[in-house]
Amino acid sequence: MATAADLDACFQLWRERGLLLQQLDPRQPLMDREDWLGRARAWLEDPGCAIFVAETARDELVGYAVVKLEARSSQPAIGFLAQMALDLHRPLPGLSKSLLDRVKDWLRERRVDCLELESPPRYPVEAAFWRAQGATRTGRRLRLKL
Numbered sequence: 847m848a849t850a851a852d853l854d855a856c857f858q859l860w861r862e863r864g865l866l867l868q869q870l871d872p873r874q875p876l877m878d879r880e881d882w883l884g885r886a887r888a889w890l891e892d893p894g895c896a897i898f899v900a901e902t903a904r905d906e907l908v909g910y911a912v913v914k915l916e917a918r919s920s921q922p923a924i925g926f927l928a929q930m931a932l933d934l935h936r937p938l939p940g941l942s943k944s945l946l947d948r949v950k951d952w953l954r955e956r957r958v959d960c961l962e963l964e965s966p967p968r969y970p971v972e973a974a975f976w977r978a979q980g981a982t983r984t985g986r987r988l989r990l991k992l
Contacts, residue, residue, distance in 0.1 A: 848897035848910060853886045855907035856899065859931040866934065870968040889914070889928075898948045900932075900941055908933040911945040913952060913961070925953040927963035942975055950992050962987045 848856065857879060867874040877885070889895045889912055900909040909932040916926045927949060932941055953961060963981070965972050965988050981988040 848890065848899045850887065850890060852897075852899050852907055852910070853883055853890075856886065856897070856910045856931070857882050859907070859910060859933060860929060862934050863931040867966050867969060871966065874966070886912075895928075896949075896952050898945055898952075900938075900945055902936075908936055908938060909941050909945055911949050913949045915953075915956065915958065916962075922960075923956075923958055925949070925958050925961040927961055930963075943979075946979065954992055959992045961990045961992060963990075964988070 860882060861876070861879075864874065864876045868876065886897070889897055892914070894915040896913050898911045898913075899907055901907050909930070911930040912928040914926045914928050915923050917923050930942070930945060932938075949961065953959075962984070963976070964986060965976055965981075967973075976988050976990070979990055981990040983989075
C-alpha cells in the first residue's frame, strides 16, 4: 500500500506515461503536479480507494496502481482502475500483472467481482496487455471479470 511519501515518485511515473501518451495522441490531457498530488492525497484518505506500489529490493518505486470502488444504483459495486503506471526506463517482466493481481485481491476482499478501466485507444502495448488478461470492451471502458 502506498503512503504519502510515495506520491512524488508515483507522480513522476504518471507524468512519464502521460508524456508518452501525448506523443501518440496530442489531445491527451496532463494535470499539473499540485492537482495530481491533491487528487492522490484524497485517494489515500478514501476507504473506498487503494493505491498499491511496486518497489525494487532497493526501495525504488517502479510502478503503482490506483483502484476505486464505484457504487451503482441498481447493480453491485464495481472496481475502477483509475490509474496504473510503470517505470518506462526499467521494464520488469510481470510487473503489470503483479500490480493487477493485488488490485484484484483487494476487490475480492470487498466482494467485488468486476473491474473496469479506460485504456488509451492509441497505445497498442497496453491494449494487448488488457486483452491478454481477458478484458472486453464495453463502450469507452474495458471490463475484466475477476
